[in-house]
Amino acid sequence: MDKISPELIHTLSLLMILTSFAAVEARNLRHATIAYLGQALLICGLLVAYSVQNSALLYWAATALVTKAILVPWFLWRATAGAEQETKPLISFGVSAVLLVGLLAAMYKFTHMHAGLFVDPESSIAVVAETNLAVAFTVFVLGLYAILTRRDAIKTVIGLCLLENGVHLSLVSLAPGIRETALAGIATEVVVTVYLLLYIIGGIREKFGSTDTFKLSELHW
Amino acid sequence: MPKEVVSIFPALIVIVPAAAALLIFVLGRFTGWLRETLAILGTAGALGLSLAAGYSCLQGEVLTSFSRQFYLDSLSALMVVLASAIGFLATVYSLKYMRHEVQEGGLPHTTTSRRLTAFYGWLMLFIATMLWACLSNNIIMLYVAVEASTIASGLLVAFYWDKRALEAGYKYLMLLTVGITFSLFGCVLVYATGASILHSGAKGLLLSDLRSVAGQFPTTTVALASAFLIVGFGTKAGVAPFHPWLPDAHAEAPTPVSALLSGVMLKVAVYALVRTVSMFFPGFAPVAMFLLALGVFTLVIGDLMALAQDDLKRMLAYSSVSQIGYIIMGFGIGTQPGIYAGLFHMLNHALAKALLFLAAGSVVYGTGVRRISQLGGLAKKMPVTSFCFFVGALAVSGVPPFNGFQSKLALFVAGAHAADWWAVVIGIAASLITLLVLAKAARSVFWGPLPDSIEQSHVREAPLTVTVSMVILAVLCLAIGLYPRAVYAPLKAAAAVVQTIANSQTVAEHGDPLYAKLQSPAGPTR
Amino acid sequence: MSALGGASFNLVVALLIAPLFEGVMRKLKAVIHSRKGPPITQPYLDLLKLLGKEDIQSGGGAVFRMAPVAVLGAMLLAAMLTPMGGKPPLGMAGDTIVWIYVISLAAVMIVLGAFASGNPFAYEGASREMMMVLSVEPIVIASVVTAGVKAGTLSLGGIIDWQLTHGPTMSMAFAGIAFFLALQANLGRLPFDIVEAESEIVEGPFIEYSGPRLALYKMAFYIRQIVFSFFLVSIFVPWPMVKVYPLAVLISLAKVLVVLLVTGLIECVNPRLRIDQSMNYMSRVLFVALAGLVFAAIGV
């Protein structure tokens, strides 16, 4: 089994935080889509980087390239046609940036203190796992953050994708050496969900005139 | 120990409706009744196969397919029989009902035929994915199947494609996907930890193997994983406070879909929850205790919310929340009688709530009105529907001699045995509220004078295919209530499965109070 | 003396001597009013005259016709249950509770007869009769129960025996006083002749009765006077008890005469009360009776 390159993986995963942040904060939905595309490519790269240890991950990388980097951005691109500007979010950029830094620091602290809970500290993957998990959690929480604070339906879909990426990143960092991990990763792609959501959002745009989810409160109580 | 038999049945149970779905999508738009025929055939096939498989399970076998990827034990057998039976009845109900809805519902920009094709296709897929979820032995595939059932039903919820339906559909997909992603995180944690303990990725995926090592998981992992699993699958099951998608989706979906959502999908989610979380029960007892508290909380919230509803279907949906609370409470009690009661109530609620939704749909079919306050005096015009609704309401509320009484009683007895008195008292009080809510709704919908706002001549009893499903369910409710022994054996076997998941180490040393009592019904054993 | 003989004796007293007491009382009232008054035998003459008079039936129906018969029958039965100088002759057939309810049977029949007559005055009278029963009977019951508590038995004979052996007690005195205070109402005498109230509702329940049926009512009314008086004197004041039977009877008759004279005296000097005033008065008397009961319960 070849040695994986920690530097490469660190670099890639840290870049993921930047892309996530960009995807969440970009006011233009198409810019956000491009940021997400960048992140998808990063995940593919990470998977390839891990594949020195486990060649099955290449299949996942290939699938991810198709689904995450091609299909989902395409769907998003199509869905944002004609309405590129996002509905004003609940929390603005400055606050978000502060929160993000705090979040990242907290996750770092947490994973570095409790990494032993998730991976065997003696194993070869432990070094990268600590950072990767921190990144994965951060991406996950950023996804949640997007879902919770962005009023635009399409932005929440992007948030959902971020959630998924976070889970995938943690999956690959927790158990990179097992062949079944690749299978699990491939099986859990949410591309169909994204397609369906965007389809329904299309209907919503048609009926409600916008994709502001705050208007979706006719059904209550 | 049951012996494992390799069989094609478990796979076929999923494949038959899935194939029907494919055929419907491909061929459905060509001829008039082909899609309906295919749908009936698909669900009937699934039902037949499930019953056959369930029979062999009762003989002490466990059926597996595809190197244990599909795994059909008594618990799964119970679930697939339930799911396919209600699926079949819902399909039968749809035959006339959906034509009526599509033709008179004022659906824009699509032809009737395309709409119906889409409906039956997605319906079959929905049923297939739910069956798959019940049969999967792979923890990741379990997640995938549950998510797939969300996807398959997403368009069904938004079927009417008007403002309300779209809103419901969006919330449904969004909230459930977020929730399910949580459970994915939980599954990944369990898988990764299990795999490292088992030193095998393949085994780390299989629930049947994971359960044997769950006791060795680190505590924080257990807490984190259970939290994610409970919230994740709990969202799908409609556990409070993760339930808000439920009334919207149930109310806006076409009636057969509501019946399936409430009757089957919630149960599948509970099944997934139990399959995964119950592996922590023996080593980590507080998990079960937490589930109990969560169940009680859910049943109270559901009942209180149901009290405030004026929309018939929303009211039923909130009542489903509360009944899910009872089921979770049963599992949370954690003892054999508790799990038995939980499963029993799951079965009964599936039948009764499906019946209620179908009857509510029949009311909407006849009157076009869903507001309880705007309805009244329908008993004369719609006697069968009225009768069925009353049966369903009494069954859900747990009034003898209907089935809900038997399971609620078993539940309270189990709770009393486990000395969870607070839960029992709250449960009984809440079941009174349920009774209040449902009986009140039944009274104001079916009795009193017919309001002027409803056109007299328009109101009529639903056609035969609509009523026959309701009558079958009503008869089942009554039959199980009168003769609960009929379902005792399968439920006991299913409970034993959960129990061995949950309690593989302790069951032998404590003995089993339930079965001990069976042998000597006269005297107490403790 | 056998029960049958005693019963027959009581019957005779009730039928033949009761009007005499009425005559005496009329005479007494006349004296107080400074009138000459009718002869003592006037009640007998009244009765005989009525028996021969035309029987005008406005109500019709069996209930209307049978009511007076049943009332007199019940009163006679009550007379047989009442001790008149000794033990009650029909003691084995009924105790004090039976006695009370036989009396109320008579009230029931009066009310039913009044209803059956269909006359609004009769209805009003019946309503008042019922209210009198409701307000007076509790006092009777309380006094009788006091006696029962003291004696440990409710049978009339037992109570009298107990009284004779134990002598007067505080609680029995209270009960007796209460019974006496209610007696006026029981006898339908002023100030409590609210039921008949001739000047107001023209004989109330009896307005439609005439001839022989009215005679039966009159008879029953006379008998009620002596039944209650005998009950009072033999339960609450049985002393002195002499062993010689005829003498004992004579003593009882004398006591009854005294009681009736006192009630007559009261009647002469009081105007009629309204029904609510009457109920108010009775509720106060009830407290006296209950005081007796409380004393009995604590053993005084």
Next chain:
Amino acid sequence: MASVSPEQLLLSAFGLFTVGALVSIGGRSWRRTGYTSVAFAAAASVALWILAAGTIVRGETHTRAYLGLGAIGASLTFRIDRLSSVFLLVVPFIGLAALLYSVEYMNHVHRNASARRYYPFALLMLASITGVITTSNLLYFFVFWELMTLTSWALVWFDREDETKVRAAWQYFVATHVAAACMLVAILVIYTRSGSFAFADVSSTVGAMLRTSPALVHVVIALFVIGFATKAGMFPLGGWLPQAYPAAPSPASAAFAGSMTKLGIYGIVRVLFEFFRVQELTTVWGGIIATLGALSIFVGTLTALREDDAKRVLSYHIIGQIGYMLLGVGTAAFFLRSVPALAAVALIAGLYHVVNHACYKSLLFLNVGAAEYQTGTRDLNKMGGLGALMPTTMAAAIIASLSIAGIPPFSGFVSKWLIYQSTIQGGLRVPLFLVFGLVAMFISLVTLASFMKLIGAMFLGKLSTAGKTVTGDVPISMRIPQLVLSAACVLLGVAPILPLLLLYKVAQDVLGSTFVSGYAALFGSNPSGITLRLGNEIVGAWNPAYALAALAICALLAYAISRSAHAPARETASWYGGEEYADDVVRFRAHGFVLPFKQAFAKVYPSVRLPKIQTIGFMQKVLNLDTWLYGPIVNAGSRLTDGLSRTHSGIPHVYMLWQVIGIAVVFAVLFILLK
């Protein structure tokens, strides 16, 4: 019937009721369905009577177990003992009479409704009542109890077009189910302690329970008493009763009054005397039940006095009459250990009153039903003078009224007399019972007043406008039940020896070994009457044979006197002070009867609209559960629900926030729990 075992008899009765119900579901014509149902009910009743008679002779019978519920170790077992046989004799009797009466009544009054909504439920109700009486398993007791509630509920809402009746049915439903829930909790507590639902195991557990957790035992009994007393209509839990019973068709009300209401008493007797017969329990709860019984007597009857709707009058009287039974039973429980003979007399009195009340109250409902059948109204102010046209009904009504008022020699008198005796004898030991006795005797007169009003307003006097269309008495099939029931009222009154012998045996069974007196030592050896003895002393006597003979002689004498002068008779119009008035103008309304008295006692029961007296006003506040218990609970509940509803704002983000917070909270809680 040596060849037929008791078990077969019982099962065949169940079978007949059920088959009858199934057959009558198919029925279309009111009349034919009715007669079919009567036939089935009659056959079942005969089976039950044979069973009851056999039980009285032979003692109790146990049956095999049926319908086992594996999961909780319960199975349906029956035990017919003498206590159940008393009810087994009465219930089918009343049920049959009511059903026979229904045939014409329903056909006439509810012609437009469907027979399927009446007869099946009526038969099933009788079946479930039979089940309640005979089962010896707590769980199935509860099941039958609920079945009984449900089927009777279906009869209460028979007339579902009328909004007030629907509301009454609803109130009934809620009240009885709250009570049932209380019972269920009690049953569960017992089950967890004894590990079984069998009656036999319950009593053996109580001793241990009393040692370990005495408070719990009291809670359990309280829950049971709430459950039973609600059904029986005891004050203050019986508020639903005067609403619900009048809503049902009259024969159904008769069946309720005669059979279902009594099961509350049955339950209390079972619970107190069989399950919890430990000295400190029976004393406390006997006292409580007797007190509540006396309260019930007082409030229920005084409230009845103010009602002008005939069926509501009767319904309030149920509350009052239930009080008498509870007073008897409570007194019995109180003196169970200290004075067994007194306890026996009180218990016999209570049960005797159960039997009597079943007969006369059902009869009264049938009488009122007959009047309603003819005139279409139940308002006493609008009726009058029906007696001349309906002599049979009037005779029956008078007999029933005098029975309920406790006028000798009718049936109510004997049982009430025994209750007076036992309370006064109890009062010699514990003076509180004297008060109860006084209340019982006084209220008996109020009952009398109330029924004088009923009789007077319905049957006597001049014919009212509402009765102008009446041509004759009700059909023969409606008269027969009335005649049979009035015969029963008379018989139970003049020949008390028959029921007393039976009830004495019941008392022997129920009281067990502590009670050793022979029949003659209690009630005397004279078969024609009762000479009540406690210890060696005669405490009271009532001999209906002697008294009746004397009364007959006296009445004959009186009649002879009245005819002695051969006075001529003449019919004439009533005298209105010389003026001519229309009857309806000068008519004395039922409402005015004893009006000043009613005003003096206004407001004893909640929600009376008359000026009130201060002290009673306070009592009313305390006893009106609506204002201080139900009302606040409902308000708090609706506020809570409102608040909860507002949190469901509909915005998806809010819900997702719940999920996220949920994760954090669940994790935190689990983390803490697992540490």
